[in-house]
Amino acid sequence: MVDASVNAMAGPRGSKPQRRFSSRNLMLYGTLIVVSLYYILPLWVMVMTSLKGMPEVRLGNIFGPPLEVTFQPWVKAWSEACTGLNCDGLSRGFWNSVQITVPSVILSIIVASVNGYALINWRFKGSEVFFTILIFGSFIPYQVMLYPMVVMLREMGIYGTLTGLVIVHTIFGMPILTLLFRNYFASIPEELFKAARVDGAGFWGIYFNIMLPMSLPIFVVALILQITGIWNDFLFGVVFISKADNYPMTVQLNNIVNSVQGVKEYNVNMAATMLTGLVPLIIYFISGKLFVRGIAAGAVKG
Secondary structure (H helix, E strand, O other), X not given: OHHHHHHHHHOOOOOOOOOOOOHHXXXXXXXXXXXXXXXXXXXXXXXXXXXXXXXHHOOOXXXXXXXXXXXXXXXXXXXXXXXXXXXXXOHHHHHHHHHHHHHHHHHHHHHHHHHHHHHHHOOOOOHHHHHHHHHHHHOOOXXXXXXXXXXXXXXXXXXXXXXXXXXXXXXXXXXXHHHHHHHHHHOOOHHXXXXXXXXXXXXXXXXXXXXXXXXXXXXXXXXXXXXXXXXXXXXXXHHHOOOHHHOOHHHHHHHHHOOOOOOOOHHHHHHHHHHHHHHHHHHHHHHHHHHHHHHHHHHOOO
């Protein structure tokens, strides 16, 4: 009885419950709402405009939903919009972008993962110098290397082709991806590598049987970074492709939006922009959790 009365007089214990609408929470959530609106409003305007006919677009209510939903702007952007002399829409550019992105992503990730694995687990003479050069290459502006790359591809006879552009994307993607893979492999316990060496596993055996199964998050990080960067690229597509038939989707989008012939069809332009950005957006939403896991598990560790 005495202990109970003492506890009752002492009052409740534990941390003081926080108010749901404290000034700190109001500032935090208010900032998040403002930032979210900053990014969501342009997307909202693009989607709403792409679903309107031109008579409704001319009314000027860009934030309002369409009075009559139409998908004709999407159809025209995909298969009928003119990109220069060709009027087959973005469909040709889409398949060009697929042919550029898929091999570029696969090659750059394979080479970079092997590089990162070798740099951290199979150190060779001059490996630190090699890694320093790679890091330095990550921060060199692309514009500095454009002319030398054009000359090299021309001498190889592949300038202006999709193959040449694949090689360019693979080369420029390797430095930063090698850095990511090296830092991730450095976070894997070294004891696993040593135990595998004791058991007689070689270079490729450890890579395929130990490193790869444990590295799904960082592969997803590299996948998202490369697909987003390559699919959205405009500069390399303009510089290293000489034929309009081989232009990637972003170059064709630029030709549609900046066309000076005929009436400006803002609904078609918005639909074309949405179509161009759908692929990286879908991939990010599908693998977003793994992307965060890869970053948190060592993708940006030193």
